[in-house]
Amino acid sequence: MKRWIALIAGIALASTAALVAAQASKPVSVWSGVYTAAQNKRGEELHADVCIMCHGRKLNGAGQAEMPPSPAIAGESFLRKWGGRNVLSLFVYVRHTMPIDGPGTLTDQQAADAIAHMFAISGIPPGNRELPVDARTLTNIMIDAKQ
Ligand code: HEC
8 A cells, every 4th residue: 555655656746847847848928927026026125226226216217317328127118129038138137237337246036036026017917936046947938028
């Protein structure tokens, strides 16, 4: 009896692993719930601390006059610009070049949270899973301008 349970558990585990592997290789869209509402909140706070003076409160590039002219980091034209690329490329860009007056000062987690907020302001809905910081998963999440 015990052996049967172990066998069934083993099969269940193996098929779960296969399922996870299959999901990992299949690209998903940013529109499929790739960040959480709580993560957006953290990103919003970070934005207000670190990004707002250049990219503006609405993330539309309307920052303070004394700051360098900065592009919109949310909305349709931003999504079109990054459309067809994966979230890893955006993550690497933000993580290593922003804020432009202190590149490399964000943690991986902060970069992911900032991107969650950029998606939220772009009208992309939240879901149940946080936007992760691992490269393999981010490679499989594609940026599309439209749902
Ligand atoms: C001191 C001003 C400044 C601050 C602060 C700043 N940025 Fe930027 N950001 C810029 C400028 C200028 C560019 C355009 C750079 C270029 O085109 O080479 C830019 C570009 C970007 C882009 C790419 C936009 C595009 O059109 O592809 C993203 C995404 C971005 N910033 C996110 C952030 C985030 C997130 C923060 C806060 C953690 C931040 N920035 C803080 C000035 C700033």
